[in-house]
Amino acid sequence: MNNIKITVFTPSYNRAATLQRAYECLKKQTFKNFEWIIIDDGSHDNTKEVVESFKKENSFFDIIYIYQENQGKHVATNNAVKICRGEFFITLDSDDACTNDALETFLSEWNKIPADKQSEYYGISCRTCDKNGVINGTPMNVPYIDSCDLDLKFKYKITGELWGMIRTDVMREFPFPIVAGYHFYPESIIWNTVGRKYKSRYINKALRYYINDQENAVTNVGRKNAAKEKYPMHLHYINDCWDYRKYNRKRYLEHIVAITRDGMANNYTPKEIRKMVNPGIRRFLVTLLSPMGIILYKRS
Numbered sequence: 001m002n003n004i005k006i007t008v009f010t011p012s013y014n015r016a017a018t019l020q021r022a023y024e025c026l027k028k029q030t031f032k033n034f035e036w037i038i039i040d041d042g043s044h045d046n047t048k049e050v051v052e053s054f055k056k057e058n059s060f061f062d063i064i065y066i067y068q069e070n071q072g073k074h075v076a077t078n079n080a081v082k083i084c085r086g087e088f089f090i091t092l093d094s095d096d097a098c099t100n101d102a103l104e105t106f107l108s109e110w111n112k113i114p115a116d117k118q119s120e121y122y123g124i125s126c127r128t129c130d131k132n133g134v135i136n137g138t139p140m141n142v143p144y145i146d147s148c149d150l151d152l153k154f155k156y157k158i159t160g161e162l163w164g165m166i167r168t169d170v171m172r173e174f175p176f177p178i179v180a181g182y183h184f185y186p187e188s189i190i191w192n193t194v195g196r197k198y199k200s201r202y203i204n205k206a207l208r209y210y211i212n213d214q215e216n217a218v219t220n221v222g223r224k225n226a227a228k229e230k231y232p233m234h235l236h237y238i239n240d241c242w243d244y245r246k247y248n249r250k251r252y253l254e255h256i257v258a259i260t261r262d263g264m265a266n267n268y269t270p271k272e273i274r275k276m277v278n279p280g281i282r283r284f285l286v287t288l289l290s291p292m293g294i295i296l297y298k299r300s
Contacts, residue, residue: 004062006034006103007086007168011076013041015094016050021211023054025097026061031104035062037080042070072183074176081171088123089168095211098163102207106165109144109203121146122198125164129206136160140204148195149188152202154247163208170194179232186233192241227262227300234259238286239278256285260293261300270294 010022019038026036040047051065068079081089090106092098099105109124128136137160145156152158174194176185234255237244245252263273270290277283 004033004035004085004087005107006031006088006090006165007080007084008034008036008090008092008103009077009080009084010036010038010092010094011041011073011080012038012043012047012094013070014043014045014047016043016045016047018095019047019050019054021097022092022094023058025100025102026092027058028100029103030101031107032060034103035064035085037064037066037084039076039080040065040067041072041076042068070183072185074182074185074187075178077171078175078178081168081175084168086168088165089171090163090165092208097209097211099207099209103165105203105205105207109201110165113201120198121167121200122170122194123164123166123200125162125200125202126208127204127206128161128163128208128210131209131211133206135206136210140202143204145202146199147202148199149191150195150241150244154244158202161210162202164200170198182229182232184229186230186236189233189236192236227258227297228265231259231262231266234262235276238282239276242278242282253289256282257289257292257296259286260290261296264294264297265300 008026010019012019026034038047038051040051048065048067051063055063055065064083066079066083068076077091088106088110090103106124106126110118110121113121127140130136138158140158145152145158147156149162174190176190179185237252237255238259259277260270260273263276264270268276270293274283274287274290277286
């Protein structure tokens with residue numbers, strides 16, 4: 001199929017049992033001009049065979065399956081962006097489902113933005129909901145907000161998981177960093193960085209179902225590993241988003257304490273951690289509160 005409008009990307013690791021759910025909702029999409037890229041991140045189950053069965057049955061959208069050694073979702077995302085053909089990029093996780101009109105709604109909302117203004121936007125973001133349709137997070141109370149992720153969280157106080165359609169050229173402009181030893185890189189760092197240059201239209205509609213059950217629960221990687229992978233997020237908020245501290249000082253205090261705890265989980269010494277923090281009041285506060293972080297690390 002030529003001139004693909006949307007690429008739907010699904011990273012998968014031992015999720016053969018849940019991929020059927022994603023496939024069924026894609027089959028029912030009212031918008032048909034899309035491709036589905038599945039990056040198998042080193043699965044040990046029968047993911048490949050399941051995807052092959054989809055390809056034999058399906059007839060109206062292309063399914064591309066690629067296997068890679070286990071490297072994490074962020075690496076799989078970069079690899080999918082390199083080969084995708086869609087003008088827009090949507091990540092649908094292997095344990096999720098979406099409404100039948102999700103892709104059509106994304107494009108419809110995008111087309112409501114004046115053509116001469118679309119270059120200012122990186123895409124359309126929507127709410128998520130549980131299987132009963134209850135929206136995750138705080139109410140928005142307006143049809144949409146044109147903003148960035150940082151403003152949405154800190155200025156507008158909108159909480160809850162979001163889902164989105166993003167311009168592929170923006171995805172290529174802001175690839176995920178590849179950090180040795182990390183199988184997870186906080187996605188919020190990317191979206192916050194993108195938001196410094198582009199805005200998104202956040203619509204008050206839930207198009208993705210957030211399904212949380214034991215079968216598709218994320219593998220427990222352990223408390224120390226989880227802390228380790230949060231370290232870049234703490235560093236990002238302290239170094240790159242310091243201007244937002246006035247909106248939630250409590251949250252920033254948590255980052256200032258946790259950066260020592262999670263930095264030590266990365267085998268950094270407190271002195272090395274302090275050097276990574278921008279000088280001035282930020283480094284002073286991290287130094288002042290590092291004893292609390294050290295205690296929390298030893299208790300973890």
